[in-house]
Amino acid sequence: MSAISSTSRGFTIVELIIVIVVIAILATIGVVGFSSISTRAEESKLQSDLASAAKKIAADAVDSSTGVGTYSADGNGIPKSEGTTYQYNRTSDTEYCLTATSSKSDVKTYHIANNRSVTEGACSGHNHGSGSPSNPAAIAVQKADTFVANVKSHAQANSLRLSDYNTSGYNEPARSNLLSANPGYV
Numbered sequence: 001m002s003a004i005s006s007t008s009r010g011f012t013i014v015e016l017i018i019v020i021v022v023i024a025i026l027a028t029i030g031v032v033g034f035s036s037i038s039t040r041a042e043e044s045k046l047q048s049d050l051a052s053a054a055k056k057i058a059a060d061a062v063d064s065s066t067g068v069g070t071y072s073a074d075g076n077g078i079p080k081s082e083g084t085t086y087q088y089n090r091t092s093d094t095e096y097c098l099t100a101t102s103s104k105s106d107v108k109t110y111h112i113a114n115n116r117s118v119t120e121g122a123c124s125g126h127n128h129g130s131g132s133p134s135n136p137a138a139i140a141v142q143k144a145d146t147f148v149a150n151v152k153s154h155a156q157a158n159s160l161r162l163s164d165y166n167t168s169g170y171n172e173p174a175r176s177n178l179l180s181a182n183p184g185y186v
Helices: 013-063 136-157 172-181
Strands: 084-090 096-102 110-113
Touching: 013 084, 013 096, 013 110
Parallel strands: none
Antiparallel strands: 084 096, 096 110
């Protein structure tokens, strides 16, 4: 009798591990790509919401004798998409600023002022959303803008000139008062 040799050929453990690692790498690339696309889509939605809101505010200004809309601070009455939050302020009959933030994380904050173009960042005095700009330099610029606006407001309210806030100590009580009212900006 002859011996029948049966050799079964299968995959080695090393081959299986390599296949699993390749699949994991491809899955990771797909998830990261999807996340990036989702974030960009959310940012486009915010920009579109702001452009539509500017048209609504402009139309209301034409229909109203009081100029741009007198909406509440949360922008109630201005159309927006689900997950979008507004912050609105009217500075005069012809000037306003509207900030849009998303409820999703890692999404930049955008604003529009006086029917100009949509710009990254928040209006002066408005808060950033949970996905505030990913660029720390942009946040620093926005904080500086808010600080400058606060200085101007403080100077006007106290009949001061901006030169009264120099660092040499001239009018130190006014300068100290302003700086203590704006922690985190110095």
